[in-house]
Amino acid sequence: MFAQTAPADLTRFETRVTIQDAAISTNSLDSLGYLLSHILVAAHRYGASTISARLPLDFCLYPIYRDYSLRFIPTLWQTTESGNMLQIIDFSALMKVLIPEFQNRLQNSVTSVEDGDWQICVNEQEIYFRLRQGQLTCIDKPEPTDSVRIDLSQEPFCNLLLGLQSVCHVVRQLPVSLPRESIAFLTAIFPP
DSSP, X not given: OEEEEOOSOOOTTSOSEEEEEOOOOTTOHHHHHXXXXXXXXXXXXXXXXXXXXXXOOOGGGHHHHHHTOTTOOOOOOOOHHHHHOOOOSXXXXXHHHHHHHHHHHHHHOSSOOOSEEEEEEETXXXXXXXXXXXXXXXXXXXXXXXXXXXXXXXXXHHHHHTTSSOHHHHHHHSSSOOOHHHHHHHHXXXXX
């Protein structure tokens, strides 16, 4: 975590303490909370009434930010979707271009993926994949009972696409649990 203090002659709209960046290992989430609480105690002693912070914005970290914020109240959240300026314009075209890479990942995956049909939806755009005997293809809409639907918003999909989050992490945040076969499929095409 990188933090700094500013001179005392600031306006009331400027912060005296700024946390510019932080990184965290998923194996020790509480360590971020302890470090954050240490910096916030020091900031309070320094006389800071507000703090500006660029922290990893991940849903699983919100409870840590809330529980370790001490006297400070988190008031503004900006997601990576608004921060990285990525926007998927044509989801289907993007996924079709990635089929050779997905095929390669499926062939080299340690995760066993059974044959099946998957419908992946991101922000109301969708694509259908069919896996048969190790070959991945894009298909027209199959019968409704033949495919498993996977709904993602743009932020978790971009995190998967860029390798910023694992499938397990994204799946834990979904409001609906996915079948084991779907998790295996996603893990194979978006490996950790």
